[in-house]
Amino acid sequence: xxxxxxxxxxxxxxxxxxxxxxxxxxxxxxxxxxxxxxxxxxxxxxxxxxxxxxxxxxxxxxxxxxxxxxxxxxxxxxxxxxxxxxxxxxxxxxxxxxxxxxxxxxxxxxxxxxxxxxxxxxxxxxxxxxxxxxxxxxxxxxxxxxxxxxxxxxxxxxxxxxxxxxxxxxxxxxxxxxxxxxxxxxxxxxxxxxxxxxxxxxxxxxxxxxxxxxxxxxxxxxxxxxxxxxxxxxxxxxxxxxxxxxxxxxxxxxxxxxxxxxxxxxxxxxxxxxxxxxxxxxxxxxxxxxxxxxxxxxxxxxxxxxxxxxxxxxxxxxxxxxxxxxxxxxxxxxxxxxxxxxxxxxxxxxxxxxxxxxxxxxxxxxxxxxxxxxxxxxxxxxxxxxxxxxxxxxxxxxxxxxxxxxxxxxxxxxxxxxxxxxxxxxxxxxxxxxxxxxxxxxxxxxxxxxxxxxxxxxxxxxxxxxxxxxxxxxxxxxxxxxxxxxxxxxxxxxxxxxxxxxxxxxxxxxxxxxxxxxxxxx
Amino acid sequence: xxxxxxxxxxxxxxxxxxxxxxxxxxxxxxxxxxxxxxxxxxxxxxxxxxxxxxxxxxxxxxxxxxxxxxxxxxxxxxxxxxxxxxxxxxxxxxxxxxxxxxxxxxxxxxxxxxxxxxxxxxxxxxxxxxxxxxxxxxxxxxxxxxxxxxxxxxxxxxxxxxxxxxxxxxxxxxxxxxxxxxxxxxxxxxxxxxxxxxxxxxxxxxxxxxxxxxxxxxxxxxxxxxxxxxxxxxxxxxxxxxxxxxxxxxxxxxxxxxxxxxxxxxxxxxxxxxxxxxxxxxxxxxxxxxxxxxxxxxxxxxxxxxxxxxxxxxxxxxxxxxxxxxxxxxxxxxxxxxxxxxx
Numbered sequence: 027x028x029x030x031x032x033x034x035x036x037x038x039x040x041x042x043x044x045x046x047x048x049x050x051x052x053x054x055x056x057x058x059x060x061x062x063x064x065x066x067x068x069x070x071x072x073x074x075x076x077x078x079x080x081x082x083x084x085x086x087x088x089x090x091x092x093x094x095x096x097x098x099x100x101x102x103x104x105x106x107x108x109x110x111x112x113x114x115x116x117x118x119x120x121x122x123x124x125x126x127x128x129x130x131x132x133x134x135x136x137x138x139x140x141x142x143x144x145x146x147x148x149x150x151x152x153x154x155x156x157x158x159x160x161x162x163x164x165x166x167x168x169x170x171x172x173x174x175x176x177x178x179x180x181x182x183x184x185x186x187x188x189x190x191x192x193x194x195x196x197x198x199x200x201x202x203x204x205x206x207x208x209x210x211x212x213x214x215x216x217x218x219x220x221x222x223x224x225x226x227x228x229x230x231x232x233x234x235x236x237x238x239x240x241x242x243x244x245x246x247x248x249x250x251x252x253x254x255x256x257x258x259x260x261x262x263x264x265x266x267x268x269x270x271x272x273x274x275x276x277x278x279x280x281x282x283x284x285x286x287x288x289x290x291x292x293x294x295x296x297x298x299x300x301x302x303x304x305x306x307x308x309x310x311x312x313x314x315x316x317x318x319x320x321x322x323x324x325x326x327x328x329x330x331x332x333x334x335x336x337x338x339x340x341x342x343x344x345x346x347x348x349x350x351x352x353x354x355x356x357x358x359x360x361x362x363x364x365x366x367x368x369x370x371x372x373x374x375x376x377x378x379x380x381x382x383x384x385x386x387x388x389x390x391x392x393x394x395x396x397x398x399x400x401x402x403x404x405x406x407x408x409x410x411x412x413x414x415x416x417x418x419x420x421x422x423x424x425x426x427x428x429x430x431x432x433x434x435x436x437x438x439x440x441x442x443x444x445x446x447x448x449x450x451x452x453x454x455x456x457x458x459x460x461x462x463x464x465x466x467x468x469x470x471x472x473x474x475x476x477x478x479x480x481x482x483x484x485x486x487x488x489x490x491x492x493x494x495x496x497x498x499x500x501x502x503x504x505x506x507x508x509x510x511x512x513x514x515x516x517x518x519x520x521x522x523x524x525x526x527x528x529x530x531x532x533x534x535x536x537x538x539x540x541x542x543x544x545x546x547x548x
Numbered sequence: 549x550x551x552x553x554x555x556x557x558x559x560x561x562x563x564x565x566x567x568x569x570x571x572x573x574x575x576x577x578x579x580x581x582x583x584x585x586x587x588x589x590x591x592x593x594x595x596x597x598x599x600x601x602x603x604x605x606x607x608x609x610x611x612x613x614x615x616x617x618x619x620x621x622x623x624x625x626x627x628x629x630x631x632x633x634x635x636x637x638x639x640x641x642x643x644x645x646x647x648x649x650x651x652x653x654x655x656x657x658x659x660x661x662x663x664x665x666x667x668x669x670x671x672x673x674x675x676x677x678x679x680x681x682x683x684x685x686x687x688x689x690x691x692x693x694x695x696x697x698x699x700x701x702x703x704x705x706x707x708x709x710x711x712x713x714x715x716x717x718x719x720x721x722x723x724x725x726x727x728x729x730x731x732x733x734x735x736x737x738x739x740x741x742x743x744x745x746x747x748x749x750x751x752x753x754x755x756x757x758x759x760x761x762x763x764x765x766x767x768x769x770x771x772x773x774x775x776x777x778x779x780x781x782x783x784x785x786x787x788x789x790x791x792x793x794x795x796x797x798x799x800x801x802x803x804x805x806x807x808x809x810x811x812x813x814x815x816x817x818x819x820x821x822x823x824x825x826x827x828x829x830x831x832x833x834x835x836x837x838x839x840x841x842x843x844x845x846x847x848x849x850x851x852x853x854x855x856x857x858x859x860x861x862x863x864x865x866x867x868x869x870x871x872x873x874x875x876x877x878x879x880x881x882x883x884x885x886x887x888x889x890x891x
Contacts, residue, residue, distance in 0.1 A: 127811045128807065128810075128811060131609060131810070131811055134609055134610070134611055135609050135614070139611035149812075149814075150811060150812075153608070153812075153814070153815075153818075154608060154609055154610050155608070155610035155611070155612065156610065156611060378611045379610060379611045379612050380611030380612055381611075479812065479814045482808075482812070483814065518815065522815045
């Protein structure tokens with residue numbers, strides 16, 4: 027009897043404990059309806075004056091930030107955010123890009139969905155309804171007006187709907203790097219800062235010298251990104267995405283011109299050999315060589331981060347390069363005269379649909395991405411070269427992004443940090459470039475519904491790049507079929523993600539429009 | 549002799565309750581196997597049943613819950629009749645598995661026999677051959693392959709590939725070329741198999757070899773008549789192990805396809821579609837295992853068969869001798885009778 031009583035008491039105490047622990051859960055708010063009141067106060071932490079929002083909860087809460095950003099940087103930002111909002115505990119979870127989607131979906135499946143996530147594959151995020159509607163938060167946030175113009179003008183992050191689901195987290199502008207020393211050696215004038223596409227092609231051709239005096243051929247272009255991706259955006263200011271996406275439908279005509287032009291350059295011998303090829307071994311005498319270290323290439327289509335994590339490092343001084351940035355040129359002279367759209371790598375983020383604290387989660391997302399305060403903290407971190415990653419590399423050199431905010435204070439600090447150690451002439455080059463890169467158009471898989479599925483299931487299987495490069499096929503021959511398929515995938519995705527079975531935010535007219543598109547293109 | 553009880557008698561018979569000791573013994577037994585039962589139910593039966601249920605549905609996993617749309621065999625027809633990816637990958641997989649399994653098993657057997665010899669540093673050699681099992685995980689293997697470490701540099705792969713492709717149809721030639729291109733990788737897969745063969749080789753009774761040697765048996769004959777028949781069950785075991793390993797390896801294109809389908813954003817794909825591929829794939833893997841089992845399961849022991857055959861022949865011979873004896877006796881009697889008549 028005594029034993030039974032004891033067991034009963036233990037059971038009761040456990041039940042009471044469980045009920046006690048389970049209680050006090052706040053009712054979930056609809057993120058789409060949450061607004062900012064913009065009541066703020068200032069707090070000084072670590073030499074930075076932060077604008078602290080007063081409309082955030084005062085309860086002790088925990089938010090999970092799931093990301094593939096630079097881990098040490100995020101940890102630093104998280105700590106600072108927790109100092110500004112001491113009642114909010116942030117659980118920052120890093121996951122490698124390769125396993126990112128798998129892990130995230132496993133978390134969602136097991137009911138442990140993070141509150142804030144980064145994503146790069148929009149189809150994955152939208153098909154699983156991961157992203158919450160943050161339209162009102164975005165609209166009521168004054169900082170979203172001070173952001174790269176295309177984000178709002180081209181509704182980037184809205185996925186061709188009237189709602190906003192994503193914000194830009196990491197921004198890497200598209201850039202053309204020119205080695206001025208090569209131009210000097212070849213006695214070629216530097217191109218105009220407002221150059222056009224044709225001028226760039228001419229430069230590539232002029233700088234290709236096979237029988238150079240030092241015995242090592244010069245090449246006009248060394249590539250990381252293919253020129254067709256750049257050309258598709260540079261072709262017209264109406265283009266809002268890759269493959270000629272204008273916000274409604276695709277048209278691959280411009281892509282085909284860029285693709286063919288790049289293939290022609292390759293066939294003509296104007297493009298430097300790539301690493302781990304016989305051609306590279308014959309040229310640089312090293313099978314694993316990289317054209318960026320050859321001192322014999324005039325123009326590079328490298329990623330934005332290559333400058334800081336490679337060319338600006340001590341190791342590369344031995345190669346005697348003088349790399350300066352140029353904006354990706356526009357095709358028409360008219361567009362080239364002023365700042366214009368250019369391709370950029372942008373990783374996005376958003377709140378998840380199960381997020382319990384959308385207002386607070388939005389503040390965290392902003393701090394980690396486009397927010398001024400977050401950027402001031404990042405710049406402070408990048409300035410401190412004792413802060414390193416796990417390999418001992420200063421964080422400035424570890425795939426450092428650029429601010430997507432247009433805030434002058436942030437940009438002044440960023441440029442000063444970025445150009446540390448440069449002479450005035452080079453600082454001028456960078457300032458000019460930063461001013462001209464603020465109309466970014468992201469790659470399709472991050473910003474267009476159905477794009478990744480299209481590439482994965484159709485476009486990549488064509489092996490079109492190799493076939494056109496080898497001269498087996500002409501890019502123009504594929505335009506009609508590829509455009510039709512792209513439109514089919516986009517319309518299907520729009521119906522699936524935003525139609526009745528998805529977010530259910532499409533109007534009847536929009537549904538009819540996409541159904542018609544599916545019919546026409548299937 | 550026990551009497552068979554009728555149904556009526558069985559009914560009327562009093563049920564004998566088990567005693568306390570028997571009950572306790574039964575409880576102990578159940579307690580001992582319960583971890584396995586719970587494990588099997590939770591981690592085998594339940595996931596299997598769920599994945600089959602998934603395969604009949606189109607599933608969306610969202611932070612607000614899982615949404616199931618029953619499609620019946622829709623996923624299976626989509627995979628087999630509409631999409632081309634799985635059938636093509638499957639054909640490649642089947643051919644490459646059938647080609648590479650014998651190579652791995654034969655290589656493992658050869659190495660095991662060598663490691664079983666009385667040589668200096670035997671332990672070190674054994675360790676070397678087992679090291680890939682410990683060190684080489686999926687990502688490392690991927691990196692090594694990317695560096696070109698998967699093929700034997702001394703072999704002119706291109707020449708072999710050209711020769712194979714000229715003589716065989718493309719669908720068969722490709723897996724054979726791949727075999728040569730990834731020879732090192734394939735041989736790395738043989739660590740566990742070597743260990744299994746080694747343990748079975750050490751179990752063979754040495755006196756059998758001594759007896760064979762006394763009778764003048766060569767090493768070659770000993771291998772075919774003693775070693776191979778004795779370790780035959782292990783060949784099957786190693787074949788099964790190799791098939792399972794190849795089929796579930798990270799480098800396997802179908803596993804990659806299943807993963808990609810799980811996380812694909814297209815309406816048709818997702819967990820349901822991936823589960824349907826997994827079921828179809830499991831069925832094919834089982835068929836391949838069955839194929840190898842048919843080839844290696846010995847219905848009867850070869851020597852028992854031969855002994856029986858010899859005994860039968862001996863009996864037949866005895867019968868023949870007896871028959872001849874009887875016939876001779878008959879003939880002799882007949883002759884005697886005829887001689888008696890003549891006299």
